[in-house]
Amino acid sequence: MQRRIKRVRELSPREAETEVTSKQRRLTNKVILNASNIWNETDDSIFGNISLDFKENEDYLNVNIFRDLSSDSTICGDNLNHCQNEKEDISQSQLFEFNKTFKLPNDFQEEKPKDELQGTYKFFDDIRMDCSETIFKDVNISQTNVGTLYETRGDIQNSEDIKNHNLQGLSQIYWQTQAFEEEQCNFVSKGPFYGLPAKVEQLIYSSKGIKSLYDWQQECLSLPAINQRKNLIYALPTSGGKTLVSEILMLREVLCRNKNVLFVLPYVSIVQEKVSSMSLFALEMDFLIEEYTAGKGRCPPGKFWKRNSIFVASIEKAAVLFDSLIDSKRAGEIGMIVVDEMHLIGEKGRGCTLESFLTKAMFVNDEIQIVGMSATIGNLRDLSQFLNADVYTRNFRPVELKEFIKCGNDILSIDSNNKTSVEECFQLHRSINFKYNAQFQKVDPDHIAGLVSETAPAEGVLIFCSTRKNCQNVAILLTKLLSEQKFKNHRSREKKDLLDALEKICGVIGSILADTIPFGIAYHHSGLTTDERKYIEYAYRSGVLSVICCTSTLAAGVNLPAKRVIIRAPYVGSSFMMLSQYKQMVGRAGRAGMGGSCGESFIICSSKDNFKVAQMLTSPMTKVLSSMYEENAIGLQNLVLSAIGLNIAKCRRDLVKLAETTLLFFQLHELGGDSIEKTVLTILKTMHKHSVWEFNSLKAGVDLSVFSYLDQSLNTTNKFALCNTTKIQLTMIGKAAFKAGVDFIKAKAMAIELRNSQKCMVLTNYSHLLYLVISFNSNATGNEMFQTNVSILYREYFKLDENTGYLIKALGITEGQIIRMVKNMTTKGPVELLLNRLYKTLIITDIINLMPIHLVAQKYDIDRGMIQTLTNQCIVSANSIVRLCDQIEEFWCFLSLFERISTKLDKCGSVELEPLLELPAVKMNYG
Numbered sequence: 001m002q003r004r005i006k007r008v009r010e011l012s013p014r015e016a017e018t019e020v021t022s023k024q025r026r027l028t029n030k031v032i033l034n035a036s037n038i039w040n041e042t043d044d045s046i047f048g049n050i051s052l053d054f055k056e057n058e059d060y061l062n063v064n065i066f067r068d069l070s071s072d073s074t075i076c077g078d079n080l081n082h083c084q085n086e087k088e089d090i091s092q093s094q095l096f097e098f099n100k101t102f103k104l105p106n107d108f109q110e111e112k113p114k115d116e117l118q119g120t121y122k123f124f125d126d127i128r129m130d131c132s133e134t135i136f137k138d139v140n141i142s143q144t145n146v147g148t149l150y151e152t153r154g155d156i157q158n159s160e161d162i163k164n165h166n167l168q169g170l171s172q173i174y175w176q177t178q179a180f181e182e183e184q185c186n187f188v189s190k191g192p193f194y195g196l197p198a199k200v201e202q203l204i205y206s207s208k209g210i211k212s213l214y215d216w217q218q219e220c221l222s223l224p225a226i227n228q229r230k231n232l233i234y235a236l237p238t239s240g241g242k243t244l245v246s247e248i249l250m251l252r253e254v255l256c257r258n259k260n261v262l263f264v265l266p267y268v269s270i271v272q273e274k275v276s277s278m279s280l281f282a283l284e285m286d287f288l289i290e291e292y293t294a295g296k297g298r299c300p301p302g303k304f305w306k307r308n309s310i311f312v313a314s315i316e317k318a319a320v321l322f323d324s325l326i327d328s329k330r331a332g333e334i335g336m337i338v339v340d341e342m343h344l345i346g347e348k349g350r351g352c353t354l355e356s357f358l359t360k361a362m363f364v365n366d367e368i369q370i371v372g373m374s375a376t377i378g379n380l381r382d383l384s385q386f387l388n389a390d391v392y393t394r395n396f397r398p399v400e401l402k403e404f405i406k407c408g409n410d411i412l413s414i415d416s417n418n419k420t421s422v423e424e425c426f427q428l429h430r431s432i433n434f435k436y437n438a439q440f441q442k443v444d445p446d447h448i449a450g451l452v453s454e455t456a457p458a459e460g461v462l463i464f465c466s467t468r469k470n471c472q473n474v475a476i477l478l479t480k481l482l483s484e485q486k487f488k489n490h491r492s493r494e495k496k497d498l499l500d501a502l503e504k505i506c507g508v509i510g511s512i513l514a515d516t517i518p519f520g521i522a523y524h525h526s527g528l529t530t531d532e533r534k535y536i537e538y539a540y541r542s543g544v545l546s547v548i549c550c551t552s553t554l555a556a557g558v559n560l561p562a563k564r565v566i567i568r569a570p571y572v573g574s575s576f577m578m579l580s581q582y583k584q585m586v587g588r589a590g591r592a593g594m595g596g597s598c599g600e601s602f603i604i605c606s607s608k609d610n611f612k613v614a615q616m617l618t619s620p621m622t623k624v625l626s627s628m629y630e631e632n633a634i635g636l637q638n639l640v641l642s643a644i645g646l647n648i649a650k651c652r653r654d655l656v657k658l659a660e661t662t663l664l665f666f667q668l669h670e671l672g673g674d675s676i677e678k679t680v681l682t683i684l685k686t687m688h689k690h691s692v693w694e695f696n697s698l699k700a701g702v703d704l705s706v707f708s709y710l711d712q713s714l715n716t717t718n719k720f721a722l723c724n725t726t727k728i729q730l731t732m733i734g735k736a737a738f739k740a741g742v743d744f745i746k747a748k749a750m751a752i753e754l755r756n757s758q759k760c761m762v763l764t765n766y767s768h769l770l771y772l773v774i775s776f777n778s779n780a781t782g783n784e785m786f787q788t789n790v791s792i793l794y795r796e797y798f799k800l801d802e803n804t805g806y807l808i809k810a811l812g813i814t815e816g817q818i819i820r821m822v823k824n825m826t827t828k829g830p831v832e833l834l835l836n837r838l839y840k841t842l843i844i845t846d847i848i849n850l851m852p853i854h855l856v857a858q859k860y861d862i863d864r865g866m867i868q869t870l871t872n873q874c875i876v877s878a879n880s881i882v883r884l885c886d887q888i889e890e891f892w893c894f895l896s897l898f899e900r901i902s903t904k905l906d907k908c909g910s911v912e913l914e915p916l917l918e919l920p921a922v923k924m925n926y927g
C-alpha cells in the first residue's frame with residue numbers, strides 16, 4: 001500500500017500555538033544539519049533519505065523524506081517545508097506526522113550523539129543529499145537506457161544550480177497553516193491494467209491498433225511520482241507516444257478515484273479530435289467527455305452525481321472553467337489536470353493564461369495531481385520547480401527519423417547528438433539530379449517538386465511554409481511541375497468526391513483548391529474554414545491527398561503524419577525558426593502506425609542562411625520563459641486581479657505568496673525583474689491608482705511609503721496603510737474586469753465606450769451593438785486581424801441602408817472623411833480607429849443577417865477562415881461584455897441586448913435553428 005502525507009485541515013489557533021512553541025524551540029537550537037542519508041544497519045544500504053536544511057539566522061527548516069523504494073514497508077515520502085521569515089508567520093504552523101517505520105526526532109540538539117537520534121538508523125552529517133543514484137536504482141530504470149532521466153523534485157531542489165537560488169522560494173505556502181496526516185492515496189483498483197479493467201486495455205489496443213505499451217510507457221506509469229500521486233512532467237521527442245500514458249492516467253482518475261479530469265490542449269482542432277477519439281471510452285466505461293472551447297462548455301459545469309467527467313479544454317477555456325469552479329467552491333471536484341504541449345507556457349498571451357491557471361490550481365487545491373507533457377523544453381527544471389513536479393525524460397522514438405539539410409544540389413545528413421563542431425553534425429549524403437529543364441529550374445530553384453515526387457503520391461508529404469500566401473503559391477507551383485498522369489490518376493474518384501463534398505458543405509470551393517486537389521495537393525492554414533480543414537485532414541489521413549502545404553501551426557495543432565517533411569525555408573512568418581519549432585515540424589515525419597518505414601525531413605536553406613541554420617540546429621533546446629513579466633507585468637497583474645476577485649487572496653501577503661508559486665518567481669532574476677514582493681507592491685499601487693481595489697475596512701492606518709503618490713490629492717489623514725495582512729477587495733470596476741476576463745485598463749476603456757454610446761444608442765438594427773462588440777477586441781487603431789480594404793469600404797458606404805446610416809451619424813463619420821480616405825487610399829488619419837472598426841462591423845452585420853460565409857468572404861475579399869475567426873471572437877467578446885455589464889449597475893439596459901447578440905452569433909444568426917438548439921441534449925454543449 002502506498003502512503004503519503006495529506007493535508008487534512010487548518011490548525012486551530014491553539015494547536016498552531018502549541019506546535020509553534022516546539023518549532024520555535026527547534027528553530028533556536030542553532031543546529032546546522034545540512035543533510036543526511038538514512039542508513040539501514042541491517043544490510044548496510046541506503047534506502048531513503050532525509051534532508052534537514054536548518055540554518056542559523058535564516059530560520060529555515062526544510063525536510064525531505066524519500067520513500068523507501070526497495071522494500072514494502074514504506075517510509076512516507078514527501079517534501080515539507082516551513083519557512084519563517086516574518087513575525088506574522090509565527091502564528092502559523094503545520095502539524096505533520098510520519099508513519100510508524102520512521103519518526104522524526106523531536107529534538108535536534110547538537111550535543112546528542114548522532115547515532116542516538118534513531119534506534120536502528122544513523123544520520124550521517126555532511127553527506128550532501130544526492131539521491132539520484134538511489135532513485136535510479138530503486139525504480140529500476142536501467143542506466144543503460146540512453147537518454148532516460150528521472151529526477152524527483154527533491155533531486156532538483158538540491159542540485160547545484162538550485163542551491164544558488166533563494167531557498168526560501170521553494171517553500172509552498174499552502175502547507176503552512178495546514179495539518180497533515182498520512183493518507184492511503186492510491187485508488188481502488190478495478191482491474192489488472194494499471195488498476196483499470198481489462199476492457200480498457202482491449203479498447204485501447206483495438207481503437208489505436210496497437211499490441212502492447214512501449215517499455216518507456218510502462219516505466220513511466222510505474223514511476224514513484226505516479227504511485228504517490230505527485231506532479232510529473234514527462235518529455236519525449238514528438239511521436240514518442242506520450243498521449244497514451246496521459247490517457248491511462250486520466251481514465252484511472254475518473255474510473256478508480258471518481259474524480260473529474262481537466263485535459264488541456266493547445267488548439268480547438270486538437271480538443272475536438274480528442275473528444276471524438278475518447279468518446280468510445282466514455283460510452284463503454286460510463287463517464288462523460290465534455291468539450292470546452294470558445295462557445296462550448298458550461299461554466300461551472302453541471303453536476304452529475306453518478307458519472308465523472310473528462311473536460312477536454314483549450315487553454316483559455318480551461319482557465320475560465322477552473323475559475324468558475326473556484327468561484328463556486330467546487331475546485332475539489334477536479335482530481336487531475338493534464339497539460340499537453342507544456343512548453344506553450346512560454347508563449348506570449350496564452351502562456352500567461354496557462355501559467356496563472358496552474359498557479360491558482362496549485363494554490364487552492366494541492367490535492368490536484370498535475371501532469372505535463374512536452375517534447376521541446378530546454379529548461380525542464382524550471383518547470384519542475386514551478387509545478388513542484390518530478391521529471392521524466394526519455395530519448396525514445398518508435399520510428400527512425402532521418403534529418404537532412406538541402407543546400408543547393410547537396411543534401412547533407414544532420415546528426416547533432418553529442419557533436420561538438422558543425423563539421424561533425426553535417427555529412428554529405430547525396431547530390432540531387434532531378435533532370436529539371438531551364439524553365440523548371442527557374443520556377444523551382446529549390447527542387448521542391450523533385451523532393452515531393454520521390455515520395456508522393458504513394459506516401460504523404462507535408463511542406464511547411466513560412467506564410468499563408470506561400471502555402472498557396474507552393475501548392476499551385478507543384479501542379480505546374482508534377483507529372484499529371486502520375487498524380488492525377490492516383491485515387492482520382494475519391495478526389496472528385498472530396499471536391500463535391502467541399503462544395504456541398506462549405507458552399508463553394510476556392511479556385512486554388514479546385515486546381516490543386518485533382519493532383520492530390522492542398523494547402524492548409526487559418527484562411528480556410530474549420531470544415532474545409534477537417535475535410536482536407538481526413539482526405540490526407542486516408543491517402544486521397546498526398547501533399548499538404550501548411551504553416552507551422554499544423555505541426556502542433558493537427559496530428560497529421562508524413563513519410564517526408566519538407567521545410568520550405570527556415571522562417572516562421574518573418575522570424576528565423578527556433579529549434580523547438582523545427583523539432584515540432586520534423587517530428588511529423590515517420591510516425592508509428594505508418595508501416596514502420598523511417599521518416600525523412602529536409603530543411604531547404606539558401607546560402608545566406610546556411611550558417612544560421614547550422615547554429616540553430618546545434619544550439620541547446622529553446623528555453624521556456626514566463627511571459628507574466630512582459631508589458632509591465634500585465635500577466636501577473638491579471639493573476640492578482642483574479643485572485644482578489646476569487647477571494648483566494650485577501651491581503652498583500654497572500655498575493656506575494658501566490659506570486660511565489662508562479663513560474664515567473666523562479667525566473668524573475670533571469671528576466672531582469674525586481675523582487676517578487678516589490679513587483680506585487682508596484683502592481684497593487686497601480687491598481688489602487690485606477691480604483692481597481694479598495695480596503696474592506698476603514699480601520700487601516702497610515703503608511704506614507706506605500707501610497708506616497710496620493711500626496712497631492714489627499715491629506716495624510718486620508719492615507720491608508722497596506723500592511724501585509726490588510727484586507728482588500730475589488731471595486732466595482734475591478735469586479736467588472738475580473739468577471740469579463742480582461743485587464744482593468746481594457747475594462748475601463750470599454751466602460752467609457754458603453755457610457756458614451758448610451759447617450760445616442762442606435763437600436764434600429766444590430767449594427768451599433770456589433771460595433772461595440774468589435775470595439776471590445778480592438779487595438780489602438782482597430783486594424784487587428786486584417787487591414788481595411790479602403791475601396792470596398794468606400795463602395796459599401798454608399799450602399800448603406802438607412803438604419804446603419806444612423807450609426808455612421810452617431811459615430812460622427814462624415815462623407816468628407818470617407819472621400820479623403822479613398823483619395824489617400826488609407827484609413828490613416830483622425831478617424832482611423834472608427835473606420836477600421838466600421839469595416840469589421842459591416843462584415844459581422846452581414847453574418848448576423850444570415851449571409852453565407854463564402855459570399856461575405858467574396859464581398860469583402862477576405863479569407864473565409866478569417867471571417868469565421870472574427871465571428872468566434874465576437875461571440876467571446878459579447879459574452880465578456882454581458883459579464884462586465886452585470887457588475888456595473890448603470891449598464892443594466894445593455895445586459896439583455898448583448899445576451900441576444902451573443903446567442904444570435906453563436907447560432908450563426910440562424911433563427912430557424914433556435915428551437916432545435918434549445919433541446920436539452922443539444923443545449924448542454926452550448927452551456
Ligand SMILES: Nc1ncnc2c1ncn2[C@@H]1O[C@H](COP(=O)(O)OP(=O)(O)OP(=O)(O)O)[C@@H](O)[C@H]1O
Nearest residue numbers: 208210212213214238239240241242243244375592
Ligand atoms: N505502445 C504503442 N505501440 C504502437 N503505437 C503507439 C503506442 N503508443 C502510441 N502509439 C502511436 O504512436 C503515434 C504517436 O503517438 P502520440 O501522438 O501519443 O505521440 P506524442 O508523443 O504525443 O507525439 P506529439 O508530441 O507529436 O504529439 C500514435 O499514432 C499512437 O497511436
